[in-house]
Amino acid sequence: MEMQLSAMISKPYQVGIGSSIGMQRDINEDALFAISANLVSNSASIPMGLYIVADGMGGHVSGEKASELATQAMVRQILPELTPPILGLVEKYEADGLKEIMAEGIRAAHLSIQSGAPGGGSTLTGLLLIEDWMTIAHIGDSRAYLFNMAQDPKVLTTDHSLVKRLEDLGQITADEAAIHPQRNVLYRALGQVEQVEAELISTRIPPSGYIALCSDGLWGAVPDQEIWRIIQSAADPQAACDLLLAAANAAGGPDNISVIIIKLPS
Numbered sequence: 001m002e003m004q005l006s007a008m009i010s011k012p013y014q015v016g017i018g019s020s021i022g023m024q025r026d027i028n029e030d031a032l033f034a035i036s037a038n039l040v041s042n043s044a045s046i047p048m049g050l051y052i053v054a055d056g057m058g059g060h061v062s063g064e065k066a067s068e069l070a071t072q073a074m075v076r077q078i079l080p081e082l083t084p085p086i087l088g089l090v091e092k093y094e095a096d097g098l099k100e101i102m103a104e105g106i107r108a109a110h111l112s113i114q115s116g117a118p119g120g121g122s123t124l125t126g127l128l129l130i131e132d133w134m135t136i137a138h139i140g141d142s143r144a145y146l147f148n149m150a151q152d153p154k155v156l157t158t159d160h161s162l163v164k165r166l167e168d169l170g171q172i173t174a175d176e177a178a179i180h181p182q183r184n185v186l187y188r189a190l191g192q193v194e195q196v197e198a199e200l201i202s203t204r205i206p207p208s209g210y211i212a213l214c215s216d217g218l219w220g221a222v223p224d225q226e227i228w229r230i231i232q233s234a235a236d237p238q239a240a241c242d243l244l245l246a247a248a249n250a251a252g253g254p255d256n257i258s259v260i261i262i263k264l265p266s
Helices: 002-008 063-086 095-116 162-168 174-179 224-233 237-250
Strands: 014-020 030-040 045-056 122-130 133-139 143-147 199-204 209-214 257-264
Touching: 014 030, 014 237, 030 063, 030 257, 045 063, 045 209, 045 257, 063 095, 063 122, 095 122, 095 133, 095 199, 122 143, 122 209, 143 224, 209 224, 224 237, 237 257
Parallel strands: none
Antiparallel strands: 014 257, 030 045, 045 122, 122 133, 133 199, 143 209, 209 257
């Protein structure tokens, strides 16, 4: 009986998390949150996780406070919304419902910056994994990646930056975007406008691989293929995070560096 029960239990997510001030900044304006859990009962085995990377905007008032407030507010908003389905009080999760939960989290984060750090701003990329669903809420130029053996590294989110828009319009190349003097200018961020609109994605969780959330201090310093090589070479997600921070700092560490890596059960 014990062997049968163990076979039914979904494997928990293996997670690594890391953050560095970098080599050229005086303070760390990034904030991170990571929580993984499993509900196991006679009738269900539900793995879940909530992960957030927020990057306070350099040059704005209280950037480090803005990212902290945004992360805290999103967590406070989302976690209570997850308990009714887990406890069987309402129907199971659906994609649209999960997107709305994440959208409400973004709105709470936005309002928290406006009230608690006026003039501040932050990016935010949040990932919710629950049952078979992967839901992302994103604003700014932090990123969510999918890494697996079936394809090249895939950026799941859109950079809400001026140079990315110019690149998409064909006005500059990817190489030109990487060195453009306005590459850090965002046209969408938390706390900066009256109302905020996030990119929302909800899809089935891939059967294997890794999902990574990171600030631009990582992807701007370490190429995507090198990030994937380091993840593959590491003993586990935490070791991968440590190696990625070291790689970004070895590349000059021009910005704060934050990363969360989640290994998907296969």
